[in-house]
Every structure is written in C-alpha cells, then in structure tokens.
Amino acid sequence: MPRKRRYKFNPETLAYELHKIPAKVRLSRNFLLFLLTVALSLGYYAIYSEYFKLESPKMISLMRKSEDLANKLELMNKRFEEINHSLVALEMRDNYVYRPVFGMEEIPSEVRAAGFGGVDRYSYLKSFDRSGILSRTAENMDILYKKAFLQSKSFDEVNTLAKNADELALCVPAIPPVDITSPKIRFSSSFGYRPDPFNGVYRMHNGIDISGKQGDPVYVTGNGKVVEIGYDFFGYGNFIIVDHGFGYKTRYAHLKNALISMGRMVVRGEQIGLMGNTGRSRGPHLHYEVIYRNRPVNPLNYYNRDIGAEEFRALVSPRG
Numbered sequence: 001m002p003r004k005r006r007y008k009f010n011p012e013t014l015a016y017e018l019h020k021i022p023a024k025v026r027l028s029r030n031f032l033l034f035l036l037t038v039a040l041s042l043g044y045y046a047i048y049s050e051y052f053k054l055e056s057p058k059m060i061s062l063m064r065k066s067e068d069l070a071n072k073l074e075l076m077n078k079r080f081e082e083i084n085h086s087l088v089a090l091e092m093r094d095n096y097v098y099r100p101v102f103g104m105e106e107i108p109s110e111v112r113a114a115g116f117g118g119v120d121r122y123s124y125l126k127s128f129d130r131s132g133i134l135s136r137t138a139e140n141m142d143i144l145y146k147k148a149f150l151q152s153k154s155f156d157e158v159n160t161l162a163k164n165a166d167e168l169a170l171c172v173p174a175i176p177p178v179d180i181t182s183p184k185i186r187f188s189s190s191f192g193y194r195p196d197p198f199n200g201v202y203r204m205h206n207g208i209d210i211s212g213k214q215g216d217p218v219y220v221t222g223n224g225k226v227v228e229i230g231y232d233f234f235g236y237g238n239f240i241i242v243d244h245g246f247g248y249k250t251r252y253a254h255l256k257n258a259l260i261s262m263g264r265m266v267v268r269g270e271q272i273g274l275m276g277n278t279g280r281s282r283g284p285h286l287h288y289e290v291i292y293r294n295r296p297v298n299p300l301n302y303y304n305r306d307i308g309a310e311e312f313r314a315l316v317s318p319r320g
C-alpha cells in the first residue's frame with residue numbers, strides 16, 4: 001500500500017510542500033501510546049481485583065476444590081489422631097500389663113518414638129493450620145505406620161512367650177507333693193529359720209515337712225525330668241531331684257524309696273516315691289523343697305493349701 005502523502009502550505013514560498021514528519025518524533029509517539037496501553041491495562045486489573053476483590057471464575061472453582069481437599073485432609077488427620085489414641089492405649093497395656101506378666105522389660109518411649117523425634121510430636125495434630133496440611137498428613141501416616149509396626153513386633157514377642165507360658169504353667173511346681181487332704185497327713189514344719197529338731201540350734205530350713213506314715217505316696221508337683229536320685233545318710237536320706245525347667249527344681253527327701261529311674265520325664269501328679277524315715281529324720285515325713293534359680297523358696301507359696309480332696313485326687317495318679 002502506498003504511503004499517504006501529506007502536503008503543507010508554506011507562507012514564505014506561497015506553495016504547497018511535501019510535509020515530512022521526522023522519524024524520531026514518530027518513534028517517541030508510538031512509545032507513548034504503548035506506555036498508555038500498559039498503564040490502562042494495569043489500572044483495569046488493579047481496580048478489578050483489588051478494589052472489587054474479584055477473582056476469575058476459574059480461580060474461584062479451583063479455590064473451592066482446594067478448600068474441599070483441605071477439609072478432607074483435616075478429617076483424615078482427625079481419624080489419625082483417634083487411631084493414635086488407640087495405639088497409645090495399646091502401648092500402655094503392652095508396657096504395663098502384657099510384657100510384665102511374662103517378665104519382659106517395657107519398651108522405652110524413646111524406642112517407640114524412634115525415627116520421628118518423640119511421642120509428643122503427635123500432639124501438633126490438635127492445633128494444625130491449613131498450610132502444609134498435605135505433607136503433615138503424609139507424616140502422620142508415616143508415624144502411625146511405624147508405631148503400629150513396632151507394636152505388632154512387641155505382640156509377636158509376647159505371643160511367643162505366652163505360648164511357652166502354657167508349658168510354664170504345666171512345669172511350675174504347683175500342687176502339694178502328698179495328699180494333704182488326708183486326715184492322717186499333717187503339716188509339721190515350715191520354711192525358714194527354726195530350731196533344729198535334733199539339737200535345737202536355730203538354723204535355716206530349706207523346705208517344708210509333711211508327716212504321714214511309711215509308704216504314703218509322694219507325687220511330683222510339676223512336669224519335668226528326674227535329674228538326681230541319691231542317698232544321704234546324715235541328711236536327706238533317700239531323695240529325688242526333679243528339674244522343671246524355667247529355673248525350677250524340686251527335692252523330695254527322707255523317702256522310703258524312689259519309684260522312678262534317673263533321667264525319666266515325669267508328669268505333674270505322677271507318683272515318684274514312698275514316704276519314709278531315711279536320713280536325718282525322726283518319724284516318717286516328707287521334706288519338700290522348691291528351688292528357684294538355685295535358691296530355696298517357700299513351697300507353700302506355690303500350691304493351694306485349701307485344696308479339696310476331690311480336686312487333689314483329680315490332679316494325681318497313684319500307683320497300684
């Protein structure tokens with residue numbers, strides 16, 4: 001397209017002359033126009049968003065969605081907190097009930113909190129703000145996962161011991177070694193310091209004495225293995241030692257004789273000997289010891305003294 005020519009009247013020459021606008025002037029005019037456009041646009045945007053506080057419809061929809069998600073996350077975190085409460089209750093029971101029952105040490109809170117810097121760390125759940133809610137949700141999930149994992153490992157340990165506890169319950173010396181429900185049997189001497197029946201010297205009695213008559217049945221008081229059958233003229237006379245495992249042994253002394261052989265496995269209530277008067281003894285009686293971790297303990301703490309006749313007969317199996 002040919003450029004439009006402009007003519008201007010020159011009063012000096014009295015003629016029309018071609019009018020030329022210098023390039024410099026044209027450039028600066030265009031630049032001013034550009035500046036004006038930018039200023040207008042900025043002004044329009046500023047008034048629209050700042051003065052009227054308006055957002056574009058797309059922005060509004062996005063903000064609504066984000067608010068919705070934040071609400072859901074907040075709900076999730078509340079659920080996490082509830083789960084955490086249950087977990088803490090489990091941890092307490094584990095530490096103060098389950099583990100001690102089987103003689104296990106409690107798991108220190110530092111260990112339970114390992115990897116996330118402390119148990120109290122979880123309390124921030126109670127006062128969270130919206131910023132960073134997603135990363136905190138992920139973190140909470142991580143904490144719960146680790147805690148639950150540790151707890152389940154602890155329960156596995158307890159479970160293993162609980163399985164053995166069945167066996168422990170069968171092996172612990174837990175019944176009277178003779179029929180204490182019989183009227184002819186009587187308790188004649190207790191555990192602990194007492195004057196010696198022979199010379200009156202005050203000394204330790206490592207077991208209990210139960211008097212009866214020659215040949216009364218003597219029963220093993222827990223499952224175990226016969227580890228010693230001996231004779232001690234100046235002391236126990238004929239005696240048997242049974243090892244029950246779990247640190248427990250029992251001794252049956254002054255027997256007329258043993259009815260089992262060395263190394264035999266025996267079952268609670270099985271008759272293993274006959275009451276006698278051998279060794280250092282004045283009249284037929286059984287001297288019975290419970291030894292726990294190589295130390296004599298009071299056998300009376302291990303069986304029910306008020307056991308009924310029928311109950312006792314159900315527990316033992318006499319010979320013949």
Ligand SMILES: [Zn+2]
Nearest residue numbers: 207208209287
């Ligand atoms: Zn004794």
